[in-house]
Amino acid sequence: MKSTEWERIIVTDQAGRDVTISERPQRIASGYYISTSLLLALGCQNRLVGIEAKAEERNIYALAAPEIIDLPNMGSAKDFNLEACIALKPDLVILPKKLQEPAKALEELGISVLLINPESDALLQEAIRLLGSAVGEEEKSEALLECYEETNEKLAASIKNADTPSIYLAGNSDMLRTCPGGMYQNTLIKSAGGRNVAEAIEGDSWAGISYEQLLNWNPDYIIIAAEASYTAEDLRSVPELANLKAVKENHVLTMPSDFEAWDAPAPSGILGKLWLLAALHPEAYSLEEFQEDVSDFYDRFYGFTVDKELLTVS
Numbered sequence: 296m297k298s299t300e301w302e303r304i305i306v307t308d309q310a311g312r313d314v315t316i317s318e319r320p321q322r323i324a325s326g327y328y329i330s331t332s333l334l335l336a337l338g339c340q341n342r343l344v345g346i347e348a349k350a351e352e353r354n355i356y357a358l359a360a361p362e363i364i365d366l367p368n369m370g371s372a373k374d375f376n377l378e379a380c381i382a383l384k385p386d387l388v389i390l391p392k393k394l395q396e397p398a399k400a401l402e403e404l405g406i407s408v409l410l411i412n413p414e415s416d417a418l419l420q421e422a423i424r425l426l427g428s429a430v431g432e433e434e435k436s437e438a439l440l441e442c443y444e445e446t447n448e449k450l451a452a453s454i455k456n457a458d459t460p461s462i463y464l465a466g467n468s469d470m471l472r473t474c475p476g477g478m479y480q481n482t483l484i485k486s487a488g489g490r491n492v493a494e495a496i497e498g499d500s501w502a503g504i505s506y507e508q509l510l511n512w513n514p515d516y517i518i519i520a521a522e523a524s525y526t527a528e529d530l531r532s533v534p535e536l537a538n539l540k541a542v543k544e545n546h547v548l549t550m551p552s553d554f555e556a557w558d559a560p561a562p563s564g565i566l567g568k569l570w571l572l573a574a575l576h577p578e579a580y581s582l583e584e585f586q587e588d589v590s591d592f593y594d595r596f597y598g599f600t601v602d603k604e605l606l607t608v609s
Contacts, residue, residue, distance in 0.1 A: 323388075324389070327390060334389075359597040392410045442595070483568050516574075
């Protein structure tokens with residue numbers, strides 16, 4: 296859609312706020328890595344004028360749009376730099392839902408702000424559709440959503456008659472932190488035909504547990520979150536965990552992070568489901584199928600070629 300074709304729109308963001316966008320955004324600032332990655336999938340890299348801190352640590356940026364790494368940064372959700380954002384003179388800012396106070400300050404200056412909160416499968420898809428409308432890339436957002444629908448159908452068909460192994464997802468900062476039922480990662484486990492041993496824990500953020508609790512759960516598999524500060528070998532070497540079924544059967548795996556953290560509610564989080572499906576149910580979904588699906592996804596939505604040899608599930 297060209298700017299001359301744009302009609303003033305009002306969208307409702309994921310904080311329930313009605314946001315008016317009078318013209319097609321040409322200067323977009325994204326203060327959240329999930330929205331930045333999504334904007335790349337929507338082909339908006341040339342319209343970005345600022346992004347979140349630590350962009351150099353995001354492999355997906357280097358692969359898909361290395362030019363954005365050196366853009367001015369606006370800090371993080373924990374330490375957002377309002378002044379830096381204002382200095383960019385954006386006409387649209389995208390922030391995580393928790394940054395409602397900075398959003399209010401920006402709107403008082405006449406800057407449109409969208410707050411997103413993609414903390415579940417449904418909310419991630421809602422965020423995709425929301426951003427597609429806000430930046431005038433509805434066709435690309437619908438194509439991404441169609442890919443999600445097709446992949447979820449493939450997942451459902453693959454696990455229909457499969458066993459349901461128990462899974463403990465170990466957090467990236469501490470192996471004794473895990474995902475309760477309210478987190479996106481719980482959906483990832485279920486979609487791949489697993490059962491999250493911590494599903495009954497309430498909340499939507501990482502929860503601390505004890506060795507005793509983990510031993511009581513005795514999961515079939517331990518999956519270590521992407522970008523963890525420790526390795527599978529570190530976990531297997533903990534004396535208190537030596538008798539766990541997953542440890543004894545060498546079912547301790549680390550979620551890949553060569554491209555993006557596939558256990559996060561980012562656009563490529565759908566690939567995390569496929570990786571886990573291939574790991575848990577290789578008889579239903581082969582490594583070769585997984586490699587092909589990942590290659591197709593990144594070629595289609597991010598425009599780069601994947602080295603398939605990097606894609607393993609061990």
